[in-house]
Every structure is written in structure tokens, then in C-alpha cells.
Amino acid sequence: xxxxxxxxxxxxxxxxxxxxxxxxxxxxxxxxxxxxxxxxxxxxxxxxxxxxxxxxxxxxxxxxxxxxxxxxxxxxxxxxxxxxxxxxxxxxxxxxxxxxxxxxxxxxxxxxxxxxxxxxxxxxxxxxxxxxxxxxxxxxxxxxxxxxxxxxxxxxxxxxxxxxxxxxxxxxxxxxxxxxxxxxxxxxxxxxxxxxxxxxxxxxxxxxxxxxxxxxxxxxxxxxxxxxxxxxxxxxxxxxxxxxxxxxxxxxxxxxxxxxxxxxxxxxxxxxxxxxxxxxxxxxxxxxxxxxxxxxxxxxxxxxxxxxxxxxxxxxxxxxxxxxxxxxxxxxxxxxxxxxxxxxxxxxxxxxxxxxxxxxxxxxxxxxxxxxxxxxxxxxxxxxxxxxxxxxxxxxxxxxxxxxxxxxxxxxxxxxxxxxxxxxxxxxxxxxxxxxxxxxxxxxxxxxxxxxxxxxxxxxxxxxxxxxxxxxxxxxxxxxxxxxxxxxxxxxxxxxxxxxxxxxxxxxxxxxxxxxxxxxxxxxxxxxxxxxxxxxxxxxxxxxxxxxxxxxxxxxxxxxxxxxxxxxxxxxxxxxxxxxxxxxxxxxxxxxxxxxxxxxxxxxxxxxxxxxxxxxxxxxxxx
Amino acid sequence: xxxxxxxxxxxxxxxxxxxxxxxxxxxxxxxxxxxxxxxxxxxxxxxxxxxxxxxxxxxxxxxxxxxxxxxxxxxxxxxxxxxxxxxxxxxxxxxxxxxxxxxxxxxxxxxxxxxxxxxxxxxxxxxxxxxxxxxxxxxxxxxxxxxxxxxxxxxxxxxxxxxxxxxxxxxxxxxxxxxxxxxxxxxxxxxxxxxxxxxxxxxxxxxxxxxxxxxxxxxxxxxxxxxxxxxxxxxxxxxxxxxxxxxxxxxxxxxxxxxxxxxxxxxxxxxxxxxxxxxxxxxxxxxxxxxxxxxxxxxxxxxxxxxxxxxxxxxxx
Numbered sequence: 001x002x003x004x005x006x007x008x009x010x011x012x013x014x015x016x017x018x019x020x021x022x023x024x025x026x027x028x029x030x031x032x033x034x035x036x037x038x039x040x041x042x043x044x045x046x047x048x049x050x051x052x053x054x055x056x057x058x059x060x061x062x063x064x065x066x067x068x069x070x071x072x073x074x075x076x077x078x079x080x081x082x083x084x085x086x087x088x089x090x091x092x093x094x095x096x097x098x099x100x101x102x103x104x105x106x107x108x109x110x111x112x113x114x115x116x117x118x119x120x121x122x123x124x125x126x127x128x129x130x131x132x133x134x135x136x137x138x139x140x141x142x143x144x145x146x147x148x149x150x151x152x153x154x155x156x157x158x159x160x161x162x163x164x165x166x167x168x169x170x171x172x173x174x175x176x177x178x179x180x181x182x183x184x185x186x187x188x189x190x191x192x193x194x195x196x197x198x199x200x201x202x203x204x205x206x207x208x209x210x211x212x213x214x215x216x217x218x219x220x221x222x223x224x225x226x227x228x229x230x231x232x233x234x235x236x237x238x239x240x241x242x243x244x245x246x247x248x249x250x251x252x253x254x255x256x257x258x259x260x261x262x263x264x265x266x267x268x269x270x271x272x273x274x275x276x277x278x279x280x281x282x283x284x285x286x287x288x289x290x291x292x293x294x295x296x297x298x299x300x301x302x303x304x305x306x307x308x309x310x311x312x313x314x315x316x317x318x319x320x321x322x323x324x325x326x327x328x329x330x331x332x333x334x335x336x337x338x339x340x341x342x343x344x345x346x347x348x349x350x351x352x353x354x355x356x357x358x359x360x361x362x363x364x365x366x367x368x369x370x371x372x373x374x375x376x377x378x379x380x381x382x383x384x385x386x387x388x389x390x391x392x393x394x395x396x397x398x399x400x401x402x403x404x405x406x407x408x409x410x411x412x413x414x415x416x417x418x419x420x421x422x423x424x425x426x427x428x429x430x431x432x433x434x435x436x437x438x439x440x441x442x443x444x445x446x447x448x449x450x451x452x453x454x455x456x457x458x459x460x461x462x463x464x465x466x467x468x469x470x471x472x473x474x475x476x477x478x479x480x481x482x483x484x485x486x487x488x489x490x491x492x493x494x495x496x497x498x499x500x501x502x503x504x505x506x507x508x509x510x511x512x513x514x515x516x517x518x519x520x521x522x523x524x525x526x527x528x529x530x531x532x533x534x535x536x537x538x539x540x541x542x543x544x545x546x547x548x549x550x551x552x553x554x555x556x557x558x559x560x561x562x563x564x565x566x567x568x569x570x571x572x573x574x575x576x577x578x579x580x581x582x583x584x585x586x587x588x589x590x591x592x593x594x595x596x597x598x599x600x601x602x603x604x605x606x607x608x609x610x611x612x613x614x615x616x617x618x619x620x621x622x623x
Numbered sequence: 624x625x626x627x628x629x630x631x632x633x634x635x636x637x638x639x640x641x642x643x644x645x646x647x648x649x650x651x652x653x654x655x656x657x658x659x660x661x662x663x664x665x666x667x668x669x670x671x672x673x674x675x676x677x678x679x680x681x682x683x684x685x686x687x688x689x690x691x692x693x694x695x696x697x698x699x700x701x702x703x704x705x706x707x708x709x710x711x712x713x714x715x716x717x718x719x720x721x722x723x724x725x726x727x728x729x730x731x732x733x734x735x736x737x738x739x740x741x742x743x744x745x746x747x748x749x750x751x752x753x754x755x756x757x758x759x760x761x762x763x764x765x766x767x768x769x770x771x772x773x774x775x776x777x778x779x780x781x782x783x784x785x786x787x788x789x790x791x792x793x794x795x796x797x798x799x800x801x802x803x804x805x806x807x808x809x810x811x812x813x814x815x816x817x818x819x820x821x822x823x824x825x826x827x828x829x830x831x832x833x834x835x836x837x838x839x840x841x842x843x844x845x846x847x848x849x850x851x852x853x854x855x856x857x858x859x860x861x862x863x864x865x866x867x868x869x870x871x872x873x874x875x876x877x878x879x880x881x882x883x884x885x886x887x888x889x890x891x892x893x894x895x896x897x898x899x900x901x902x903x904x905x906x907x908x909x910x911x912x913x914x915x916x917x918x919x920x921x922x923x924x925x926x927x928x929x930x931x932x933x934x935x936x937x938x939x940x
Contacts, residue, residue: 298643323808324781327657331679418889517741568741613761618761
């Protein structure tokens with residue numbers, strides 16, 4: 001029979017009819033057999049006559065639903081520190097819904113399942129661990145604590161199986177699993193502790209100095225290489241192994257990559273008391289594993305350093321108050337109450353370790369007041385060069401120079417590094433003036449300065465600093481006249497003393513060279529300052545009858561000066577400036593006097609008058 | 624004979640009187656002055672200069688008075704003694720000031736002038752010991768003045784100090800620096816108003832080795848009148864944190880360094896002292912710009928909007 005395309009519609013029509021007829025016939029047969037239960041007896045006869053067969057369905061091994069993996073990565077980069085646990089996990093499913101075990105072995109040799117118990121690794125294997133019986137389909141965990149000895153090595157292969165504990169036919173999975181990804185797969189790595197055998201430092205050290213802590217230390221690991229190690233220094237024997245940080249105060253740690261003998265440098269604070277400070281060394285490797293010997297102690301010592309004074313922290317001024325020049329204003333004596341203020345700083349703070357003052361009493365510090373031409377290298381606080389003219393030095397006894405100092409600030413605690421002091425001191429009347437007055441002082445190009453060197457509780461003495469604001473010492477012209485008996489002898493009216501035989505003595509009790517100006521009033525019996533003598537030939541001896549000079553001239557000498565009442569007469573006595581303080585040694589000048597009693601004097605009685613001695617600053621050359 | 628006896632008696636009496644009277648009294652108490660001069664070589668016309676002179680004595684047991692006489696013929700009328708020509712020195716008082724005031728006339732020739740002031744101490748009750756030549760002590764004040772036609776701008780630093788200060792503070796992104804109040808006692812030694820032109824601080828750590836900050840004063844420093852001594856303050860910003868430092872300061876008069884030195888500087892934690900720090904003017908340039916720029920932008924935008932609306936109003940009309 002051949003197929004013709006052109007007859008396709010005919011074919012379809014015919015095929016559909018056959019299909020329908022066949023289907024209906026089948027349906028009728030089925031309904032007949034079903035309704036009348038055709039053949040029931042025949043089938044029963046056949047069943048009763050066949051032999052019974054038996055079949056034992058064998059236990060099937062559990063399988064990994066989720067393969068075994070390291071819960072926490074253990075690798076060369078992130079090894080498991082010795083004495084810490086490594087943990088695996090997996091999900092196994094048993095076809096019989098039986099419990100299963102997760103077994104971790106060191107090789108892929110088939111493990112040994114056990115009836116009603118946990119399986120074991122092949123006898124030739126190291127068994128890293130086996131979980132407890134775990135419900136099928138749930139997560140199983142197994143862990144083991146690593147050690148630094150066998151069977152643990154630095155790198156350890158592992159193979160995982162899931163096994164059941166079927167009572168009759170326990171089975172393990174056929175193919176072991178070694179992890180799910182690169183970061184949680186076999187092998188696992190054990191990191192050994194670094195070794196710390198010695199710990200020390202190169203102290204003592206100054207404040208702000210650098211202290212180095214040394215250690216004898218290494219790391220035994222070799223895979224993939226020796227581990228870098230770090231030395232951490234704490235101020236107490238307390239160290240957190242979870243955070244690898246000091247329990248107390250951190251001091252220093254290794255900051256560079258080293259494989260052995262780690263060290264740590266510590267910059268000592270700029271303000272720290274001189275004392276011994278505790279230090280404990282802790283060694284860790286780069287994986288944060290600590291050395292067993294951690295906590296070695298190597299206390300360090302901070303040196304005592306001398307106190308420091310800077311120039312602008314020294315201030316001197318005279319008794320007129322802050323900023324004023326120094327003055328001497330006590331004729332022939334000491335002028336009290338000049339002031340020096342200064343600040344002393346100490347990097348060891350203002351309070352020492354025993355809670356006492358870090359500084360010595362200010363009266364024990366080196367303090368000098370000097371003319372700049374002398375300098376602090378001469379006027380150095382030793383007292384050797386004390387000179388009331390130009391060098392006042394705390395090295396001398398207070399009976400010689402009564403410097404008196406007190407603290408003007410308080411020490412608030414070890415965080416404070418300074419103390420302020422104020423001192424008062426006297427100056428003798430002979431202290432060299434440095435001002436540039438109408439008469440130029442020989443020292444006008446200089447000034448007065450102050451030097452201070454702090455001394456601490458350990459008697460360390462700082463460098464002497466000199467003030468940034470020196471002051472002038474002002475000229476002081478001052479004189480005194482000593483008592484003198486001037487006896488002209490017997491003089492008849494109309495006669496004179498013949499020579500200038502009587503004397504008066506002036507004393508230079510200031511700090512300049514002195515000349516003397518003299519003037520005087522007429523003498524009479526009724527003289528007072530307010531009521532001068534009347535002009536009277538018989539009862540008043542005019543002032544010009546008195547003559548004076550610097551030597552015992554003849555009364556009639558033309559160079560004898562005639563006393564005047566209105567004009568000062570200068571007598572060039574050139575009394576030098578005193579250089580020693582006892583008044584008995586002070587330079588003095590003698591004036592020689594003579595008088596003529598006018599012949600016209602007839603009135604008897606007591607004659608009074610007033611002579612004035614005026615201090616005049618001598619020319620510079622005469623100081 | 625009677626006449627002869629009478630004359631002899633008189634002679635003896637006069638002789639004895641003279642013998643007594645010329646003997647000098649017991650030692651006088653010392654007297655002095657400081658300074659023994661009035662000196663100013665930079666006076667200008669119409670300038671006023673004051674100087675105080677201290678009169679001192681060693682014996683305070685009696686009241687005295689000081690008689691003042693100006694002996695300066697050319698300039699006598701320029702000189703006034705503030706306390707008058709007679710200064711009382713009461714019993715128990717050892718020192719008294721004498722203020723010399725110089726007022727230079729507007730037509731004073733440019734020249735140098737010299738003179739003196741004579742001071743004489745006298746008993747306050749005018750009484751002198753009878754039958755004796757009393758001793759009066761005095762002192763001479765030299766006067767040396769120059770009137771010049773040149774301006775001199777100079778000063779002397781008599782005292783400096785830098786009290787403790789609070790560290791700077793932060794507000795939002797703005798940092799307001801701490802304010803060093805550098806106090807200077809300045810003596811104007813010239814003849815025009817003057818102030819330090821600049822104050823620089825180089826701040827080091829306490830050891831003086833590590834330079835931490837360089838800064839200088841902000842704003843002008845108050846000027847001081849000629850011949851006057853006064854304290855002025857330079858305000859200097861610092862951005863350093865609390866701690867102890869060494870400040871190396873330099874005080875300038877123009878290009879001239881008038882004083883430099885090292886000074887302790889203590890910066891305390893913010894809020895320790897009840898003292899105001901720097902405000903806007905203490906901000907750094909960038910911070911100032913960051914504040915001003917938005918303000919200026921808003922102003923400009925406001926002006927633009929106002930101008931635009933006005934323009935539109937004009938168009939709609």
C-alpha cells in the first residue's frame with residue numbers, strides 16, 4: 001500500500017473512525033468484566049498455588065547533604081593556635097533516617113563503621129575526631145583541641161566521612177570530603193607558640209628619651225615560614241589573650257617585622273617623675289599566639305633631670321613695683337625690697353615620687369643679681385665672687401645678703417611641671433649705677449641682670465639662665481656730714497683765723513662720685529630759717545666772712561672760696577664712689593674753713609647760722 | 624681804765640661766742656636723691672615730660688621740708704614742680720617724691736638746654752640750734768634737655784608675661800584657636816605714640832627642641848603716648864593642645880628687634896579658665912572663607928532676586 005498525499009483528507013476521516021470504534025469496544029469489555037467480576041475464581045486458584053519468596057533490603061550508608069568543612073578557617077594564613085580547638089561541621093542524610101556520625105581522619109583510608117556506636121578511622125590513621133550521633137539531615141559538629149606535639153603537626157590533612165551505626169550493617173559514606181572551599185578545606189594548620197626567654201631594657205632614660213625593650217625570642221613555626229613576632233610591653237602582668245592587649249597600661253610594642261629577638265621602643269613622656277616604673281613583656285606571633293613565658297618583668301628607671309629656667313621667666317624690678325628699675329635709696333645702708341620672680345620647670349614634675357616637692361627650697365637655688373659686665377659666669381651662685389658693688393650671690397650667708405624667697409604658686413600634682421617663686425632682696429648703697437644720666441655713669445653701657453639656676457630634690461642643678469628683661473640701676477647722690485669741732489681759736493674783732501684751719505667732712509653715702517656745693521647764711525643771735533639775720537655791722541657777721549677750700553689755705557688766699565648765701569660754691573672734692581659698705585671706710589672729703597670777725601662787731605651773745613652742703617654728682621672721671 | 628676793762632670783757636665774750644658758734648653741729652643725717660637728674664633728649668615742641676625724683680633721708684626723727692629752687696634760666700618757665708617749691712617731709716617719713724614736669728613751648732628753639740634744681744632740707748619749724756652753725760643737707764638735680772624736630776619712634780620693654788590660657792575649641796567644622804594674651808610693659812622712649820609693630824611666637828615643646836608652631840599677633844596693639852610707661856597686650860592665636868611649652872618670643876619695632884627671649888607657656892584644657900578665646904577673627908583664612916562665602920552668596924542672590932523682581936515690575940507697567 002502506498003501513501004498518496006492527495007488522499008490525506010480521506011485518510012484522516014478513515015483513521016478517526018477506526019480509533020473511535022476501537023475505543024468504544026475496549027470500554028464495553030472493561031465494563032462487562034467489572035460488573036460481572038469475570039475470572040475471580042480462576043485468579044484465586046492460581047494464587048494459592050504459588051511458593052513464597054523472601055528479600056532482605058540492605059542498609060545504605062548515609063550521604064553528605066552538605067559536605068564537611070572547617071567551621072573556622074584553619075590554613076597557613078589563618079592557622080589554629082595550639083591549645084585552641086578546630087571544629088568541623090557537615091550535614092549527613094541517612095536513607096533509613098537513622099542517626100549518623102561525622103568522622104574526621106588523617107587519610108582517605110576507609111574508616112571502620114561500628115554497630116550502635118561511633119565509627120573509627122582506619123587503624124593506620126589519626127582520628128582527628130568523631131561527632132556524637134546526629135539526627136539525619138541535621139548539622140553535625142566535631143572538634144578537637146590542638147597541641148604542639150604529635151599527632152599534630154603544623155599542617156594536617158583531614159578527610160571526612162559520614163557513617164551510621166546500623167545495628168547489623170553499619171556503613172560509612174564511600175567518598176570522603178575535604179571541605180567546601182579553599183578557605184575551609186583540608187589541611188588544617190596548627191600554629192605553635194612563640195618562645196620568649198629573656199626580656200630587658202636599656203634604661204635608665206631621661207624624660208622625653210627613648211627606651212628600648214629587648215627580648216630573646218623566636219618562633220618555632222616553619223610553614224610556610226617563620227612567623228613574625230611582636231613584643232608588647234605593659235605596665236602590669238596582665239594581658240588579654242583574646243584581644244592581645246594589655247590588661248593595664250600599654251607601654252610599647254614592636255612596630256617592625258622581625259622573626260626573632262623582638263624589641264620595642266618607648267618614648268618616655270616629656271613630663272614624668274624620676275622613679276622606677278614596672279614593665280612586663282608579652283610576646284605574640286603574627287597570629288596572636290602568646291608565648292608561654294609571657295609576663296617577664298623588666299622595670300625601667302626614669303632619670304632625675306635638673307630643673308630648667310628660661311630667661312623671660314625671670315623678672316627683676318626695684319622697690320617701686322613691677323617693671324621699674326632697680327634703685328638704692330637708703331643713704332649709707334641697704335635698700336630692701338627689690339624683687340626677683342622666676343619660674344622653674346622640671347620634666348620630673350613639681351612633685352616627686354614620695355609626694356614631696358621636686359624642687360629644693362627656693363632659698364637653696366642659685367640666684368644672682370649682677371651688673372651685666374660681671375656676667376653670670378663670674379656671679380655664678382657659688383658666693384665666691386659676691387661683691388656689693390656688682391654681684392649679689394645667693395651663695396653667701398643671709399647675714400651677708402638677705403635674699404628671701406617663697407613659692408608663689410602651688411603644685412597641683414604630677415601633671416604640673418613648674419613652680420613660681422618670688423624673692424625679695426636688698427641692695428647696698430654702693431651698687432654700681434648703670435643709667436645714662438646727665439653725668440654718664442662709667443657703667444652706662446651695661447645694665448643689671450638676674451641669673452637663676454633651679455636645684456631639685458636630688459640636688460641636680462640646672463643651667464643658670466639670665467633674665468630677658470634686665471633693668472638699670474639708678475644713680476643715687478647722697479651725702480652726710482660728720483660732726484666736727486671747728487675751733488678758730490682766739491679772734492679779736494677785726495682779725496681772722498689766719499688759715500682755713502677748721503674742717504668739715506662730707507661722706508659719700510650714695511653710688512656716684514660726689515662734689516660738694518656750699519652756701520651759707522649770715523650769723524647773728526636771732527637767726528632762724530624764716531628770719532634771716534638783719535644787716536648790722538655790730539651784730540651780724542656776714543656770710544662772706546667765711547671762706548673755705550679743699551686745703552688749709554691762707555685766709556687771704558685768692559683761691560679760698562668765699563661763702564655766699566645766694567649762690568652755691570662748688571668745691572671739687574671729687575669724693576669717689578664707695579666700694580665697701582662699712583661707713584668707716586666710705587670715701588669722704590674734707591672742707592677747710594676760716595672766718596674773719598668784723599671789727600665793727602660789738603654785740604655779745606650766741607651767734608647762729610646755717611650752712612648748706614649740697615651733693616653734686618661728680619664728673620664721670622671722678623667716680 | 625673802766626673803758627679798757629669794758630672792751631676786754633666784750634672781746635672775751637665775742638671770742639667765746641665765736642668759738643662756740645663755728646663748731647659744726649653733731650653729724651647730720653644723710654640725704655640723697657635718686658635719680659640726680661632730669662634728662663630727655665627727644666623732646667618735641669608742645670611735648671610734656673614728667674619725671675619723678677625721690678628725696679630720701681636716713682634720719683626720720685624730725686619733720687623737715689625740702690626747699691626747691693629751679694636754676695635753669697633759659698627754661699625756667701618750662702619747669703613745674705608738681706609738689707610746689709616746698710615739700711614737706713613729716714616726722715617718720717623717709718622718702719618723698721618730687722615730680723618735675725617739663726612743658727615745652729610750641730615756639731621753643733630746637734636746641735639743648737641745661738640747668739639744675741637745687742634741693743635744700745630745712746627744719747620744718749624753721750628753728751636752728753642756738754649758738755651754732757646748723758648744717759643743712761641738699762642735693763643738686765642736673766637738667767639736660769634737648770628739643771628736636773625729628774620724630775623718634777622707640778620704646779623699651781620693661782616687663783613681659785604670658786598668663787595661662789585655655790586651648791582652642793571646635794565648633795562644627797570651625798576651630799577657634801586659643802588666645803595668648805602676651806602682656807608687655809612698654810616705656811615710650813621716643814617722642815611719638817608707639818606700640819610694638821609685631822610680636823612673633825615660635826612655640827617649642829618643653830625641652831625647647833621641637834618647634835611646634837609659629838604664630839604672631841592678630842590685630843593692632845594699643846599705642847602709648849610719649850614718655851609714658853604702660854602695659855599693652857598682644858593677642859596671639861595658638862592651635863596647640865593643652866600642655867606645657869616654651870615660647871620664643873620676638874617683639875618688633877618696625878624691623879628692629881626690641882626684645883626676644885624664652886618664656887614658659889601653659890595651655891590648659893578647654894574651659895579650665897573663665898576666659899574668652901578668639902572669635903571669628905581667630906579663625907584660619909580657609910575657615911573664615913567657609914563662613915563668609917555662603918553669606919556673601921546669599922546676599923548676592925538676594926540682590927539679584929530683588930533686582931530681577933524690580934525689573935519685572937517695571938516691564939509689567
